[in-house]
Every structure is written in structure tokens, then in C-alpha cells.
Amino acid sequence: MQSPLFAHADNQTGERYSLQNPQLLRVALTGRDDVLARKGSMVAYQGSIEFDAEYQSGQERRRRRQTGEGLDLMRCQGEGTVYFANLAQYVHLVDIESDGLTVDSSYVLALDSTLNFQVIAVDSQYGISGTGKYQLNITGRGKVALMTSGEPLMLRVGRESTSINVDSDAIVAWSAGLRVQMQAQTQSSTARSRRGNTGEGWELGFQGEGYVLVQPSELLPPQNARIGSGVAAQFGMGDRGSHGQNRGNDWN
Template identity: 45%
Template sequence: MHSSLLDHTALTGDERFALQNPQLLRVALDGRAEVLARSGAMVAHTGRVQFTDWTPPGGGRRRNRQNQQSPQNQQQRPPGHQPAPALDLMRCAGTGTVYLANLAQHLHILELHRERLTITSSYVLALDTGIDWQTVGIEGGERISGVGRHSLELSGSGTLVVMTSGRPLVMPVREGTYVYADADAVVGWSSALEVQLQAQSSNTEAWRRRGTATEGWELSFTGDGFVIVQPSELLAPQRVPLR
């Protein structure tokens, strides 16, 4: 058979995490270390690999822990804030190769070396077991879905694979300046940044995703770090009353 389709043959290599293509992750398992992946993200595998539901060590330590590392983050968490749902993960163990994907989203491999990175949980595809996380809140974030309710601060050392809808924009943030981004387009940011939620309209009502000339809600960032923004917003237009 002759077809350009057959040019997309599975690649080989010893890298633990590698991209088969921009929307498909290849994970090499050597029988020793395990990998955590979003449940249901496996699209193919070779070898002897087991997929099991993953329960956090300590009976849910990662699922329910609040961010208590700094007064700044204490201020960001609104009264009555409930922890974001933990990542719905499966354990991948054994020997072989696993291919992971989610809705053909673009994939990005990040190496953490004791840095702290805040990511919306729905954009995490896979990670090493050595990475820890805790839920963080943004004051007023209960008004919006996505980043406002499901932000996770990841820390430790290891590999993290993040998804974006399309090729992302990374905005540098420097001391004394502000960067603003649509709240529904933000994927993540450096955890050291100060973050505030604000309305993009002075009207009594705002529309999401360009339902009118206004944009709805945005996040402002200041400090030293970066913000990851994707060229897509999470929800269809809906009316959101300002409080």
C-alpha cells in the first residue's frame, strides 16, 4: 500500500517522555519508575503495561491539601473556598511504550527542578510521581470556571506534560509591570506572581467570549515570571452578572 498516511510510523527512542508529534506523547517505561497520566488519555501501547486507578499517598493528601506556603496565597483563597478536584489520574507501570493524547491538543514537556508552577488541572496530561501539587485559589475565582476553581500549584523535580488548545503564547512578567489575560484563556503561570481577578467591563453585566464588545473576566499578573495563554477560551458565550 502506498499513502502519505503511512509516513506517520511510530518513532523509537530511549527518552522517557518524547513527542511522537505535536499532539501525541510517547512515554517509555523501563519496568522501574511509574508514570501518572490523565485517566482515559492512553490511545495505544506496546509491551506489558498495566493501567490502574491512582490513589494519592496518605489517603488523599494531594486531593484535599490547601495552599499554606505563603501569606500571599492565603489572601488569594476566598472565604469558604473548597479545594479543586484532584487530578483524575491512572498509574502506568510495566515495560513498554505508552502513547497519550487528549482531543488532539498541543503538548508541551516541562522539566521542573524545584520550581513552582501553577496550572489549571484540566491542562495536565502526565507527570512523574516525584511531582507534588496543592490546590490554590484566586480571590473571586468562584465566579468563573476553569482557572478560577481548578488551579494547582505543582512543585518538586520531574517531568510535567501540559496541554494547550493550539500553540500557546508565553508572556514574560517583570517587576513593576502588569500583564493581563482573558481568564478563560489562561493555562498557567509562575507561582511567585501576584494574581488578581477583575472585570473587563464597567457595565452591570459582562459577556464571556466576545458575546458583546466586552470580554468579561481577566487576570492581572505582576512580579517576576511568565504567564501561559492559549489561543482558545474554555466556554461558549454566557451572561455573567458582575457583583
Template identity: 50%
Template sequence: MHSTLFAHVPVESTGRYTLQNPQLLKVEIGQGNGAVLARQGAMVAFEGQVDFQSQYKNRTWRNVERMAGERLELMKVKGAGQVYLAHYAQHIHVMDVGGGVTVGSGSVLAFDSSLGVGIVAVDSAVEVASAGAYNLELTGSGKVALLTSGEPLVLEVTPETNICADADAVIAWSTTLRTQMQAPTSTSAVWRRKGATGEGWEMQFQGRGHVLIQPSELLPPQHMRGGAFGFGLRGNSMGGSRN
């Protein structure tokens, strides 16, 4: 058999996470490493003795999911071997969590189970039911694999340079940043999905850190209620998932 397809063989590496191409990730399981938590259905192939289990979530986590109307179903991957992960051919980026990262649940592919997991919820006083719904706050020593639609852009935030971004394009940000949602300038546009300008809800970042955005906008926030045109996000350490 002869084909250019045979140029696409596994990339060898001693690291735990290795990109095979921009849209396919190989994860080494075992060899002294703990388990990996990955989004359910992301496995496209594996080698060796690898076990996949549904990840338990406590009652607080499930309650937050129900109220937010959004769910991130995780599976625990353990054993010994290699697992190949992908999700709708989105671009994959592996990063160290470092001082902490907050990420939209829909942009998570996998992360080390040793990381601490908290939930950052939209301020309930404003009752915006789907402005990202909820986000995961990852802390500790370890890595996370993120998904973007297209090649992303990293923006640095400093006290002198505050950053605003379309809420539907934001993927992740440093947990050190202060975050606030802002409505379109036209009050009548608040009640329409994109308003007269074509722009929807914006996220404002202040402090010192970084923001990761993608060159694609998801569906804008819907089911908006309440009279306020600006609101904050607040972090709640609810249902941390550790292993």
C-alpha cells in the first residue's frame, strides 16, 4: 500500500500531552501519571490497557449545572497506554494552569485530574440565563487542553490596558482578572440577540493577566431578563473535583 496518508503517523514524544496535528491530541496514560479528565465522546482512538469511566459529580455541581442550563460531561481516563482526543476538528492548545485559569466549559477538551476545579457563576441577581452559563476555574499544578474554532489570539491585560471582548468569542482568562459583563450601548438592543450593531454582550477584563479569544462567535446569550445592563461574575468554590 502506498499513499501520502502514511505520512500522518503518531508523533513520538516523552511528554504527557502531544499534538499530533492542530486538531488531534495524544495523551500518555499511566507511567506514574494520574488520571486525566476528558470530555465525554472526545476519544477517537487508543492503544494499550485504558479504562474510561464516567466522572462523579456531587450534588452542588449538579445543581449549578441545572440552574445554568449547561453541562460538561467528563470521563475519567486511566490505565496504561495512549489516548487520542479530538472534538469536531477544533484547534487544540495545551497550557500550564500556573496561577489559575478560568475557562468556558464548552472549550475544555481534557485536563489533569490533580487540578482543583471550582465554578464561576454569573451573578444571579441579574438573571442572565446563558451568558456562558458557568465557567470552570482550574487551579494547581497541571495542564489543560483547550479548544478554539480557528487560531486564537492572546491579549495581555494590565492596569493601564483594560480589555473588552465579545462574550461569545472569549475562551479563557487568568483567574487574577476582574471580569464584568456589559450590554450593548443601545437599551433596545439588549433584548435582541445581537442588537442593531451586530454586537452582543461584552466581557470587560481588568487587572493583570491574559485573555484567550477565538476568531469565531458562538450563539449569543439568550433568555435575558432583568433591568440591569452591567453585571459581574463571581467565583464560588463549589464541588471541587480532585483526584
């Protein structure tokens, strides 16, 4: 059999984490260190691999219900190669070190089991679409695979520079050491008002020293979406869209 498809054959590499292509993550397991991945994100694997739902304590489940933040994970262990993807989103590898990473849980594809993560409060008075009151803080040493809708923008925040402002619906992650403030430039005293008729609303201001990751999209990825009919369903709205069909996940 012959086909141009053979140009997309498995990329053999000695790295634990690597990208098969910009939208497909390849993880090599040796039987020693497990990897935690978003439930349902495995698209293929080779070798002897076991997949188990990661245990969540009662406190973690309550926090998930109260904040809307948290990770639904499966533990992957064994020897072989596993491939992960989610809705053909772009995948990016990040080395977590002493400074830590703050991220919306909807953008986490996989991470080392040695990393720690917990829900934290962000400087915000309101629960706003995109980045709201709570985010996920990842600490320790290891790798995490993030997802973006399209190719992202990485902005550096320096101590000598003015603050960087990012649309709250486009932010993906930022260095945990940055100072964050949610703000809106609006002439109305109500939190729900937008800036006149510009369509721009809430934004996050960052100060300090670190990095901010932004995606070219202002929509969270629908997880396990079951799309109904019509334009509203296609964009996740209503009882027949991905919002209505996926009660209890990160997109609600």
C-alpha cells in the first residue's frame, strides 16, 4: 500500500514527552513514572498500558462543585507509548519549575503525576466567562501539556515594564508569581456592562515578572461535546448544545 499518509508515521524519539504533530501529544512510559491525562483524551497507544480513573477525595469533589475548577483525570501506567489529543487543539509542552503555573483546568491535557495542583482564588469579585474567581495552580517539577484553540501568543511581563492586559476570555495560563487584577473599563457601575458598543469587557492585568499565555480565541473548548442542531447548538448554547449536553464539566 502506498499513500502520502505514511509521511505521518510514528515519530520515534527518546523523549518522554514529544509532539507527534502540533495537535497530537506522544508520551513514552517506561513503567516507573505515571502520567495523568484528561479523561477520554487517549486516541491510540502501543505496548502494555493500563488506564485507571484518578481518585478524587470528598474535599476535592466538593471544591469542584463550589468553584467549577478541577481536573477529571485518568492515570496511565505501564510500558509503551500513548497518544493524547482533544478536539484537534494545539498542544504545548511546559516545564514546571519553582515559579509554578496558574491555568484554567479546561486547557490541561496531561501532566506528570509528580506535580501538585490545587484550586486557588483569583483577584475577582465576579464569576465571569473565561477566567473567573478560581483557577488551577500547578507546582513542583515536571511537565504539563497545555491546549490552545489556534497558535498562541506568549507575552513576557517584566518588573520594569507597564502591566500587560489580556482579555479574560482569551487567557490560558500565567506564571504563578505574577500579580493579577481583574478590571473593566466601562462607564456603567454594573459589573455586567461592557465598554459601550465595542464588544470588549473584562480583562486581567498582570504585573511582576513572568509570562502570560494567550490564545487566538475567546471560547473555552467544549469537552466531550454532543452537538445538536442549529447555530445555537453548534456554538454550545441551549439545551441541545454542548453546554446543555455536558452538565457538570468545566464548560458550565
